Amino acid sequence: MSDLVNRAGPLVVGDAAQDFQPRSDLTYRSYARVQASSADLSRSLLIGALFQQCTFSNVRFDNCDIEGARFTDCTFVGCTFIDADLRSCSFARCEFKACSFEQALLLDITVQGGCFSQTSFDRASIHDSAFEQSVLRECSFKHASALQNTFDRTGFEDMRIADCTFLYALMLECRFDRIQLNAEAVGTIFGISKSDLMSITLIYLGDAQCNPAEDIVAALKSSYVDRKWYFLSAMLEVNYGPEHRLLALSHAMGALCAVAASGIGVKRDEFRFLARVTEVLARQNVLPIGFLVHAAEETGRLLDESNLAPNVSATITELHNRLYLLLQQSVDLYSEAIGRLLPTGDETAEASVTVVYRERPAIGTAEVVRLAGQLMSTEAPNATLVSARLGSWIEVVQTTAAGVMALYAVIAATNGILTQIIRTRALANALAQPIPKRTVQALVRTAVLRNNEPMQSRLARSALATLSDMTKRSTGSGAVHQLVAGGLDKLECISVELDKSAKDRA
Structure with a gap:
């Protein structure tokens, strides 16, 4: 433990018996193999704290500032994090059972190998976070806001993700068992397979819908087009086809550029979502370089416009820079691949x-x-x-x-x-x-x-x-x-x- 503390810099070994009190300052403290039951840490500071192999039973973390804390191999049973601030926290191989994160802020958190069962995220804000090889089972998300999150090889079981704002998510190789999801959200989620989509119960205006006899993607796309949700319609094509991905991505880019040029209804989340999807496709080596060239040029043209509002210009600049970086990386990889395929300088060889x-x-x-x-x-x-x-x-x-x-x-x-x-x-x-x-x-x-x-x-x-x-x-x-x-x-x-x-x- 001393080696870990030394490497971690400012961490100081804490004494749980004395420290676990309301309004305590546990900033940069470290705790290992603590068994805490019915403790009250309400309104405490746990900034940058480290917890390893700890078990918490009916512990209150309400209104705590837990920013940047790290939890490894910990178990939480019946614990509450009501109104807690968990920005930039990381949880590795942690288990939560019958816990509550009501009204908590979970921003930029990382969960690896975690398990959440019968846990409430009601009215919580879960943004820009990553869940990897984890399980969410019988959890509640009523009135929660979950935006721009990534779920990688994560299982969802017996959950209703419909009474909440669950948008712009990457759900890569995830598993779904007895899940309900808002029909409007499907176009803002990338990675769900068509077979998994067919197994999910779609909710519209609070009511469960029967999957249409025809192609469910076609039915959703028709509904989106009727509502003039052109970007979401294009993202359905990117995820499910039948359009070729190059054409679908170009449609999505065109929809965003049209909105940006008009200056009406510009949604930064949509621009960010497209950037994140293209980055996933690039990692999978299935991102057309032709699209990147087109998108970089189109966003460059928009930035040359002098009448863009500052917030719109900043949104387009972020997308342009991310696309241009992907283009540069893709061209480098292309050059390297040609070099491997053709170790010669003679084009006539x-x-x-x-x-x-x-x-x-x-x-x-x-x-x-x-x-x-x-x-x-x-x-x-x-x-x-x-x-x-x-x-x-x-x-x-x-x-x-x-x-x-x-x-x-x-x-x-x-x-x-x-x-x-x-x-x-x-x-x-x-x-x-x-x-x-x-x-x-x-x-x-x-x-x-x-x-x-x-x-x-x-x-x-x-x-x-x-x-x-x-x-x-x-x-x-x-x-x-x-x-x-x-x-x-x-x-x-x-x-x-x-x-x-x-x-x-x-």
Whole structure:
């Protein structure tokens, strides 16, 4: 324990027998293996305190300031945190049973491996917090406000999340058993699978609704559009389809930009939510670089407007900066991937590309390379199918390094792991609008300058120029439409083998 105290800096070992009194100052105290029963810590200061392997039974933490406190391997039974301030607290492997957080402030808290059962969060404010690998069972959220929270691999059991404001949540790989949720909130939640959504009872104006016989997402989208909730309608598409994600994200961005340009009804939470969703997609490697280019340019244009209200300008600036950072990271990753695929500076080098699809595509890889090449400003590469075989569906294509770059660029620009493309003509129309190249050109310059190897610099320049072509050139020929519809949605992985002479030069 002494080592922990020394590393923690100002922590002082506390004496629970003396310290656990109302209106006590336990700031930066540490406690280990405390057994506290029916204690009253009301209106105490627990700022930065550390509790390890403690058990609290019927302890009152009402009106306490617990900001920045850390709890590890602790158990709480029948405890109350009414009107408590728990900003920036962390709970690791803690269990709460029959506790109350009524009217408490839970801002920027972190819960890892926690379990909350029969616990009340009525009228609590739970914002910008993260719950990871936790369980919430038979908890109450009446009149609570829960905004911009993240739930990762967390289970929800026997709960009604309907008499509260539960919006702009990331719910990633979560489990749902006997859950009720406001129908209006579905569009502000990202990560719930369609099968889980079907298992959730939706509540509208306080009444449980029967799931429609038709597609529930389509029914929700129709309802949202009727109410002019265009951003939420687009976010339904981002989460569930059937629109391609690139098109759905562009619709969401367009809805926000239209509202911002009008200056009426601008909601900072919606801008923040879109930024958080794109960051999740980036971590999953399924965020289209084409969207990032488009979004960075659109927000940049808005910021050039001189008539924006200060709060609107600040909101757009936050989104613009987060998107631009993602774009820079994505371009760097793209350059690194090209470097791994093609350890050569010769764009004419012969290469054998093996592509694995989940099932046989309508358009073969050789045709994908040729169609992708049509979007390039330089001479289009050629490609020839060498062999194809069952596995999932595997094709081997002979092409050049330029052909590999064209293939990989179109995958990166439109999202390499595509799902359920139905309105592909609309996708082609959306991409037909030329995207200004200023952002990509700036990133090309910085990416090349960051690289000291001349060969890699040439390759980075060519690869990024190819990517720029994919995101800004017109698709009036329908090439992107064909690419998406024909096979990119089925692609799983690619590998590249250079011919011997190119290997020797590399």
